[in-house]
Amino acid sequence: DAGVIQSPRHEVTEMGQEVTLRCKPISGHDYLFWYRQTMMRGLELLIYFNNNVPIDDSGMPEDRFSAKMPNASFSTLKIQPSEPRDSAVYFCASSLGLKALAKNIQYFGAGTRLSVL
């Protein structure tokens, strides 16, 4: 398996523009997580899905952020409108669930580095 695949790897945009980050989880994984990483706040969980259903979105900073998972192999994180303080590295991760204890390691994608000017 190619692992968790994120695109784009880098995104530079201007304040006010819409940004869409994409993630393809590892095939067969039923959990998908979106994280944001900054120097100041570390690794923050934004939202996670189980079987394509959002379970906990308490980490989503505000209404400008939204995430979807239309099927088991694709998820998006959208920021609209973007602001300079959204600049960060956004990671997607996936794992198996409780049905596979000892195999439910959380694997991270390579991340998307977002710069909002």
Place this chain on the structure above:
Amino acid sequence: GENVEQHPSTLSVQEGDSAVIKCTYSDSASNYFPWYKQELGKRPQLIIDIRSNVGEKKDQRIAVTLNKTAKHFSLHITETQPEDSAVYFCAARNEVASGGSNYKLTFGKGTLLTVNP
């Protein structure tokens, strides 16, 4: 919810010395404790994990210890090498209780380890 504290935030050692990173957690129901290593510009990757039915686990130069009574766990790296330089994250999760509804890792803020040649 779970809260994970990690210390120190930075650690500098000489090559060949040992390094110890410590974490405490707040939720006594947590029973899975992974450690992730993140090299500069890369994704976090699992290096070792431990479940609460064991007190210690080793993998070559890396070991993790767990004290459930005190609610703390530690990462030990022996004979450090320059390639061990990275940010290390601890995390905690409760894998038993609630199926999908609370299946998230809570991460510490990270420790920047620098191994000087």
